[in-house]
Amino acid sequence: MKIENDTNYSKAEIRRFIAMARPPGTEIDLVIVRNAKPGRGGKGFAWTYSRKKKIRVTIPRKHSIMCREIWPARKAYLGMAIGSRDECLLMLLAHELRHLWQGQGTGSRARKVFSTEKPRPRKGMVYGARGRFSERDADAWALHRLRMYRRGELK
Numbered sequence: 001m002k003i004e005n006d007t008n009y010s011k012a013e014i015r016r017f018i019a020m021a022r023p024p025g026t027e028i029d030l031v032i033v034r035n036a037k038p039g040r041g042g043k044g045f046a047w048t049y050s051r052k053k054k055i056r057v058t059i060p061r062k063h064s065i066m067c068r069e070i071w072p073a074r075k076a077y078l079g080m081a082i083g084s085r086d087e088c089l090l091m092l093l094a095h096e097l098r099h100l101w102q103g104q105g106t107g108s109r110a111r112k113v114f115s116t117e118k119p120r121p122r123k124g125m126v127y128g129a130r131g132r133f134s135e136r137d138a139d140a141w142a143l144h145r146l147r148m149y150r151r152g153e154l155k
């Protein structure tokens, strides 16, 4: 797994957060961690249709007010409150890594990516998940990890 990182987190710290955020068995080729523009909040992206297993998370600057933020429920997304930059990094990594996991179930890549048949949620996804790349499932995983992190259960 390669890491590209232009924030002031060390690579070792990023690796520690990836280990806490990663759904079991998820293959990862590349994780990109970037600083958001000044005053901007966090966001993430997963290349779910690429052969390369790759995600990018963009996190607020170190002392940005955007490190503490309420993410409102909208569309399929679950709402959540982010209390720190560490939590923001963990949430975004967990959400995007879950999308990679969603794409790595059984069946050929061609079938998963190019088939016109209705995509089915992968076994193990949360109730209410729709399609293979479910936002609700990705958020549910991320919230689950965030709660474990807050209880001190992720090392």
Ligand SMILES: [Zn+2]
Binding pocket: 095, 099, 134, 135, 138
């Ligand atoms: Zn998503």
